[in-house]
Every structure is written in structure tokens, then in C-alpha cells.
Amino acid sequence: MAGITDLGVGIGWRSEIDLTVERLPGVDFVEVVAENLHGDVQRGHLPESVRLLLERGIPVLPHAVSLSLGGADPVDLTRVEHLGEVAEAVGAPMVSDHVCFVRAGGLDSGHLMPVPRTKDALDVLVANVRLAQQNLPVPLALENVAALLEWPDGELSEGQFLAELVERTDCWLLVDVANLYANARNIGTDPERFLDEIPLERLAYVHVAGGVDHGDVYHDTHAHAVLPEVLGVLDELCSRVSPPGVLLERDDNYPSDSEIASELAAIRAVVDAHRG
Amino acid sequence: MVTPMTAQTTQLSAEQAGYLTAGPGRAAETALARLIDAGLVRVSRDGLVSAVHQTNHGATTPVEARLLNHARAAVRFDAILQSTATSTEMTQLHEHLLGRGLMQRPRRRSPAWVFSLGVAVFLVFLGFSTPAFFIGVPIALLFFVWQRGRGAVTKAGKEVLRQVTASDRVHAVALYGFAGKVSGHKVGDLFDLSQSVVKMIPLKKKHRSSSDGGGCGSASSCSSCGSGCGSSSSSCSSGSSCSSGGSSCGGGCGGGGGGD
Numbered sequence: 198m199a200g201i202t203d204l205g206v207g208i209g210w211r212s213e214i215d216l217t218v219e220r221l222p223g224v225d226f227v228e229v230v231a232e233n234l235h236g237d238v239q240r241g242h243l244p245e246s247v248r249l250l251l252e253r254g255i256p257v258l259p260h261a262v263s264l265s266l267g268g269a270d271p272v273d274l275t276r277v278e279h280l281g282e283v284a285e286a287v288g289a290p291m292v293s294d295h296v297c298f299v300r301a302g303g304l305d306s307g308h309l310m311p312v313p314r315t316k317d318a319l320d321v322l323v324a325n326v327r328l329a330q331q332n333l334p335v336p337l338a339l340e341n342v343a344a345l346l347e348w349p350d351g352e353l354s355e356g357q358f359l360a361e362l363v364e365r366t367d368c369w370l371l372v373d374v375a376n377l378y379a380n381a382r383n384i385g386t387d388p389e390r391f392l393d394e395i396p397l398e399r400l401a402y403v404h405v406a407g408g409v410d411h412g413d414v415y416h417d418t419h420a421h422a423v424l425p426e427v428l429g430v431l432d433e434l435c436s437r438v439s440p441p442g443v444l445l446e447r448d449d450n451y452p453s454d455s456e457i458a459s460e461l462a463a464i465r466a467v468v469d470a471h472r473g
Numbered sequence: 474m475v476t477p478m479t480a481q482t483t484q485l486s487a488e489q490a491g492y493l494t495a496g497p498g499r500a501a502e503t504a505l506a507r508l509i510d511a512g513l514v515r516v517s518r519d520g521l522v523s524a525v526h527q528t529n530h531g532a533t534t535p536v537e538a539r540l541l542n543h544a545r546a547a548v549r550f551d552a553i554l555q556s557t558a559t560s561t562e563m564t565q566l567h568e569h570l571l572g573r574g575l576m577q578r579p580r581r582r583s584p585a586w587v588f589s590l591g592v593a594v595f596l597v598f599l600g601f602s603t604p605a606f607f608i609g610v611p612i613a614l615l616f617f618v619w620q621r622g623r624g625a626v627t628k629a630g631k632e633v634l635r636q637v638t639a640s641d642r643v644h645a646v647a648l649y650g651f652a653g654k655v656s657g658h659k660v661g662d663l664f665d666l667s668q669s670v671v672k673m674i675p676l677k678k679k680h681r682s683s684s685d686g687g688g689c690g691s692a693s694s695c696s697s698c699g700s701g702c703g704s705s706s707s708s709c710s711s712g713s714s715c716s717s718g719g720s721s722c723g724g725g726c727g728g729g730g731g732g733d
């Protein structure tokens with residue numbers, strides 16, 4: 198698939214740190230949260246900073262958080278359409294959302310809720326993903342989420358569940374290694390088994406994020422430094438496949454430019470170590 | 474060669490120089506400039522100001538601490554300048570400058586203010602309607618200047634301010650404001666601030682309180698700025714950069730500037 202073979206190392210563009218993102222050394226691509234871009238995006242009304250990055254030739258990938266593709270409610274096609282408009286406005290090679298649901302029975306949870314890993318839930322997810330794909334101008338990648346609890350009666354492991362999703366929809370995978378680490382810490386899943394089970398040839402890119410330990414629970418806050426253990430999971434992934442891109446997500450408590458730069462450098466060091 | 478001043482040498486912080494130059498609005502701009510310069514605060518393209526750390530660590534003055542505190546959650550550029558300019562910490566800075574004899578309380582807030590204005594207006598009418606035209610109008614103008622009060626910055630204040638130069642970008646803000654210019658460069662550009670952000674700086678305040686600093690508020694300093702500030706009262710505000718020192722009027726009315 199053209200355009201995503203070598204994204205490099207990137208960072209989530211956020212309006213609060215737009216100038217930081219622009220001046221940081223070594224930003225090869227950025228992600229924008231599609232829902233944060235309002236207005237006439239199809240007529241080119243993008244934030245000035247995003248336009249500037251595009252002019253510099255930096256790929257901008259829209260990332261959605263509200264399609265709720267794992268939900269039993271029908272897919273909201275206006276949200277899919279907006280995501281598509283953002284993709285076209287920034288000339289993105291692909292878009293992404295999560296394997297989760299955020300709404301049920303008309304209520305918005307405000308969280309990315311994990312999908313029960315049953316055959317029935319997978320059927321619903323597959324139907325929703327196919328509908329979204331039909332209404333999107335570019336390929337769709339789907340991301341594994343962090344869960345604080347597991348639904349009972351799961352029939353498949355998370356890796357098997359995603360492998361089957363890819364098999365049936367031909368979607369791409371966005372692997373969040375911080376979420377893998379969070380699930381390992383909080384619900385005892387095995388990141389290595391996950392990486393063994395997913396089709397790595399369908400890996401679009403990778404997310405890395407920071408979090409914090411609260412006693413027995415790890416919180417995937419995106420507002421703290423990236424733990425070495427999360428970079429360890431990235432290292433494990435890189436030992437199996439050379440990821441087309443790795444992106445740092447930071448959503449709050451933005452540290453100094455130099456701290457962000459050193460997090461990006463640490464990510465790049467892990468990736469480069471496997472490229473030799 | 475001039476002998477260096479000895480006992481009278483007075484050190485001014487950039488923040489204090491900002492206050493003496495154009496009042497609390499400028500002092501707030503200067504405090505923000507210092508924090509951006511130190512990497513303790515960042516400003517986004519659309520003017521969101523946010524603190525880099527969740528502590529006041531790194532603040533060197535109470536005004537800076539106040540500003541950092543307010544910026545822990547992202548806040549608009551104009552809003553944070555406004556709240557900092559009207560904070561108790563800023564009032565304390567004013568008190569400090571008063572205490573050092575660098576500023577004085579303006580006269581124009583006397584209860585006779587409205588009465589004086591009435592007399593001036595009466596004299597203008599008298600001037601236009603009688604042969605005493607050439608006497609009435611100048612008297613009214615003099616009266617008007619008098620009732621606006623003496624300069625808020627004292628002679629001593631102007632003296633120490635004269636020694637302040639735009640030696641770095643923080644001092645450039647103190648003297649000219651983010652919206653001003655130094656050596657032909659927009660001061661805002663020195664901080665990567667877009668013109669749309671610079672234009673957010675509050676332009677006009679309806680009533681200058683007695684705690685306001687020098688700058689356009691004092692008739693004497695305005696007149697020394699020539700066309701820069703003095704001609705139109707609407708372009709004079711606490712945020713503008715009409716300097717009290719006649720020599721440093723180059724920046725013009727910073728708040729009113731901003732071309733394209």
C-alpha cells in the first residue's frame with residue numbers, strides 16, 4: 198500500500214503543542230484527532246500549523262475516537278463521512294480508529310470500552326468495519342485498546358480476535374504497545390502471545406504512550422512519561438517486524454520541548470537498533 | 474568619561490521596567506515573556522498559554538508564580554494577561570515601585586475631576602463663542618492636561634528606566650510589548666508568536682485605575698510620544714507601549730499596532 202511503507206517516527210499533533218511539534222527535530226509524521234478538526238475541512242479550513250506541516254511534506258494521519266465500531270448501535274455515517282473528509286483534506290494515506298465501543302443505547306461512555314471477544318461480537322464488529330470501509334476514501338487501520346477489565350465468556354484471545362478481524366475485513370492494524378503493556382499489567386494478557394497471533398504484515402504503524410503506576414494498576418494516561426517497560430514491548434515488536442511507523446501520543450501535561458524530543462529519540466533508538 | 478553612579482544606582486527587573494514603561498498590562502506581558510524564554514510556558518498558534526510543569530518551580534517573582542499557576546490548564550493569551558495585570562501580585566508590584574519612589578499616585582483621581590472637566594468644557598465653549606477664542610481654548614487644554622494628572626512615573630523612575638535597553642527579547646517586551654517593534658523586528662516574532670495571537674493583547678481599558686502605571690496614562694509621557702500615542706485617547710491603554718521616557722517612544726502604541 199503506497200504511502201505508509203516508511204512513516205518513520207512521529208507524534209500526535211495537538212493544538213496546545215502545535216509550535217513544539219513544528220520545531221521538534223525528527224518528526225517524520227503526525228496524527229491528528231479527526232474529531233478535533235471542525236468546520237469546513239473539505240474546503241481546506243485546516244489549522245495553520247497542520248497546513249504548514251503538510252507544506253513541509255510531513256504526512257498527517259487522521260485518528261478517530263468516536264466511530265464506536267464495536268458497538269451494537271448502527272454506525273453513525275456522519276462521523277465516518279467527517280473522518281473521510283479530514284483524510285481528503287490532509288491527503289492521508291489511511292485513517293484509524295479503535296477496536297472498541299464508546300456508545301451504547303444512545304449513551305456516550307466517554308471511554309474506549311473493550312469489545313467482548315466472542316464470535317457474536319466479532320460479527321457485529323466486522324459488519325460495522327465493512328460499512329465504514331465502504332464509506333471511507335482510504336484504508337482503515339484499527340487499534341487495540343487498554344482494558345481495565347475483561348468481559349466474561351471470551352472465546353478468543355485478543356490476538357486471535359484481531360487476526361480474524363483482519364482476515365474478514367482486510368483492515369490494517371495500529372498496535373499500541375502502551376495498551377499492550379497496560380493489559381499485561383492490569384488483566385494479565387501476554388504481549389508476546391499477542392504479537393505472535395496478529396498478522397504483522399498488516400501492521401500500519403505503532404503507538405507509544407506514557408502512563409503511571411497506581412499501586413497494582415497501570416493507568417494509560419497519555420499525560421506522563423513513557424515507561425521503559427513500554428519501550429520494552431516496542432523492542433519486542435521490532436524484533437519481529439520493522440514497523441512502518443511509530444508515533445508518540447501525548448494528550449495532556451505536555452512536558453518541555455526537550456523532554457518530548459528525548460522521548461522521540463528513545464523511540465527512534467529502539468526502532469533503529471533492529472534495523473542495523 | 475562619566476563616573477558610574479554609586480549610591481543611586483537602582484536595578485530594575487524586566488517586569489518592573491515593563492510596569493514603569495506602560496503599566497500592569499505591560500508588566501504582565503513581560504512576566505509571560507520571561508516564562509516563555511525560560512521554557513516554563515508555551516503558547517500555541519491559536520494563543521493557548523499552558524505551563525510546562527505542574528508546579529510553580531522556576532518562577533522568580535510573585536507575578537510569574539501567579540501566571541504559572543493560572544496556566545496549569547491551557548488559558549487564552551489575552552485572558553491570562555488580563556488576569557495577571559489585575560492580580561493582587563501586580564498590585565503588590567505597584568506598591569513596591571511606589572515605595573521605591575519610582576512611581577507616584579496620579580493626581581487625576583481627586584474628587585474634583587468631574588468638576589474640572591466641566592470647567593474645561595465650559596472654557597472651550599467660551600473660547601469658540603467669544604473674541605477671547607485664542608485665550609479660552611489654550612486655557613482649557615492646559616486645564617485638561619492638568620486634570621489628567623501628573624505622571625505616574627517619578628523623575629527617579631524615568632531615570633532608572635532610561636538605563637534599560639532591549640538587550641534581550643524579554644527586555645524588548647518590557648520596553649515595546651509583544652506588539653511593538655525593536656530594531657525593525659516585530660517583538661512577537663522573537664517569541665514565534667503569530668500576529669493573530671499578538672493582536673489578542675487587550676487594547677483598551679475604559680477606566681485607568683489609580684494603580685495603573687506610566688505610559689499613556691500620564692499626560693506628560695503621552696505628549697512626549699508625539700503621534701505615537703498621545704493624539705488619540707482611544708489608542709492609549711495600559712497595554713500600549715507609549716513610553717514614559719521620551720527617548721524610547723519608538724515602539725509606538727504597541728497594542729494598537731499590528732498591521733497585516
Ligand SMILES: [Fe+2]
Pocket residue numbers: 340373404406446
Ligand atoms: Fe493509542
